[in-house]
Amino acid sequence: MTATVPPDERHEGAPAGRPERPVGPLVARAVVFVIIAGAFAWGASGLDASWARLRSAPGDGWAIFRLMWPPDFATELDRGVIGKVLESVYIAWIGTILGAAISLPLAFLASNNVSPSFIRLPIRQLFNAIRAVPELIVAVILIAITGLGPWAGALAIGLHSVGTLGKLSSEEIESSDRGPVEAVEACGGRWISRVRWGILPQVMPVIISYWLFRFEVNVRASAVLGMIGAGGVGAELISQLNFRNFPEVGAVLIITIAVVIFIDTISSAVRKRIIAGGAGDDQSRMAVLFGDLVGHRGG
Amino acid sequence: MTADSSAPEPAAPGGPGGRPKKPRRKPLTLVVVVGLVLWTWFTGRQVGFDLTTFIDLWTNPLWEKFWPVPWEWVLDRDNVIDPLVETFQIAVVATVVGCGLALPVSFAMSRLTTPNGGTYWVTRVVMNIVRAVPDLFWAKLLVTAVGIGAFAGTWALSIFSLAVMVKLFSETIDGADPRPLEAARAAGGRHVPSVRAGVLPTVLPSYVAYSLYIFELNIRASIVLGLVGAGGIGRVIEAQRQYFRFGRILGVLLIIFVVVFVIEQISVALRRRLV
Missing domain, CATH: 1.20.5 (Single alpha-helices involved in coiled-coils or other helix-helix interfaces)
Structure with missing residues (x-):
């Protein structure tokens, strides 16, 4: 296309004609394409993905789902699958509460408008360090130390949540408006008053919505934790899959999907209300409610 | 106030x-x-x-078993480095496949650019169901279907990152400026060219930023895939934990930690420049 036009002729086209396409973006596009294609080829080379395997994989995957139909709910309900799904939800909830409770004070200490750099930087690195290790790996270690059970799972999820929530919350705190803080300062407020009355009311709605979002993520994480023995629905899935009881697997999957979607829907509705409030000038019930929770009356 | x-x-x-x-x-x-x-x-x-667990946790004698780290074992090519490379390969391929497929699907799942209501609802329902199944469930299912190894893990992560990416990106498309699209339609453009010229350029930076984010997620996820037999560094951890070789596990963790940390810093820097 454009690449064939010699550079010195580029500005000499007919004045009313279509402007020439710049060459720079095309070159950049080609470079990006080559990099991605190269990375993909390198990656695929290590996965022993022969053509035969690639061709049969969708069929094999589909066969599994075919075998799951019709799902066997009766057996699964007898085996107490509801209790196991609920156990996953409990683990996620306690993990989120732990993460929220520990991360909130730490997030303030990690923010540049609240704390000095010799406190801030180590806490930041702590958040980064925690986030770099997946919760499942944390759970593997905790299970070795504390033994099997839901409490180990909740601890692992809580620990990981401290990292993610701490990072998100401290970013929110750093981008908060300085006005209220200056007002408190002008009234002679000490450090703790500045945080409590100047910053906390501003950032709390967003931080609470992060907590809820984390709870949604944690529900999935805790379902997975069962697979390595930390309690919850994952253990049930693993044992049924290992015995190739596909109708039971189907039932476990459907119940898990239903619970996860149910929780996601409620949580995202609450999050929307907290962040956006109701329509028009009226403050939504939910925003007022959560405003009350944190001592904030938005105007 | x-x-x-x-x-x-x-x-x-x-x-x-x-x-x-x-x-x-x-x-x-x-x-x-x-x-x-x-x-x-x-x-x-x-x-x-149980709060006492918190206290017992730190005084547990098992912690001593994490030290010393047998570095000559950890830095050996066959033991750790090769599985780590495999982890990367899974993450790269899954990101390219997942995000590549997500581009058209996201346009189908946004109210602004969907060709018709039926497509919109079908993709929406399917994607919500796919996303509701945790990534390791997918991995375990696909290990059962196509056999143990990185191949199954790549499939699982591709599917899961497709679903997550579609969710993120279709919401960005929802918020895109509709006026260029209207202009393209008013000029008589058919559906796909109109979307291509009217919407894609405005949302492309977000697409790239989300892809990098998905890549970070996939790196983390591919680390744990091995715990269910789907390849990558996780299988080393799984094998060593069954023999209670905590020193080795700590060594692997430290390496993972450094690698993830470096990748995340690069990815965050790239994303800052994009958005």
Whole structure:
């Protein structure tokens, strides 16, 4: 296309004609394409993905789902699958509460408008360090130390949540408006008053919505934790899959999907209300409610 | 805040110059707070919440087994480096496949650019269901279907990152400026060229940024895939934990930690420049 036009002729086209396409973006596009294609080829080379395997994989995957139909709910309900799904939800909830409770004070200490750099930087690195290790790996270690059970799972999820929530919350705190803080300062407020009355009311709605979002993520994480023995629905899935009881697997999957979607829907509705409030000038019930929770009356 | 909202009323409660009256808390608030506290207490009981575990955790003699790290074992090519490379390969391929497929699917799942209502609802329902299944469930299912190894893990992560990417990106498309699209349609453009010229350029930076984010997620996820037999560094951890070789596990963790940390820093720097 454009690449064939010699550079010195580029500005000499007919004045009313279509402007020439710049060459720079095309070159950049080609470079990006080559990099991605190269990375993909390198990656695929290590996965022993022969053509035969690639061709049969969708069929094999589909066969599994075919075998799951019709799902066997009766057996699964007898085996107490509801209790196991609920156990996953409990683990996620306690993990989120732990993460929220520990991360909130730490997030303030990690923010540049609240704390000095010799406190801030180590806490930041702590958040980064925690986030770099997946919760499942944390759970593997905790299970070795504390033994099997839901409490180990909740601890692992809580620990990981401290990292993610701490990072998100401290970013929110750093981008908060300085006005209220200056007002408190002008009234002679000490450090703790500045945080409590100047910053906390501003950032709390967003931080609470992060907590809820984390709870949604944690529900999935805790379902997975069962697979390595930390309690919850994952253990049930693993044992049924290992015995190739596909109708039971189907039932476990459907119940898990239903619970996860149910929780996601409620949580995202609450999050929307907290962040956006109701329509028009009226403050939504939910925003007022959560405003009350944190001592904030938005105007 | 309180002073602000009561300012327009001439006779503020408490008299002029006095302290403004504190707004009363609504009874519904109390109900919700009590409800949440009770629910938390109940769930705590259910998972066996136990503060003494916190204290016992640090004094547990097992921690000593994590030290010393056998570095000559950890830095050996066959033991750790090769599985780590495999982890990367899984993440790269899954990101390219997942994000590549996500581009058309996201346009189908956004109200702004969907070709018709049927496509919109079908993709939406399917993607929500796919996303509701945790990534390791997918991995375990696909290990059962296509056999143990990185191949199954790549499939699982491709599917899961497709679903997550579509969710993120279709919401960005929803928020895109509709006017270029309207202009393209008014000029007689067919559906796909109109979307291509009217919407894609405005959302492309977000697409690239989300892809990098998905890549970070996939790196983390591919680390744990091995715990269910789907390839990558996780299988090393799984094998060593069964023999209680905690020193080796710590060594692997430290390497993972450094690698993830470096990748994340690069990815964050790239994303900052993009958006």
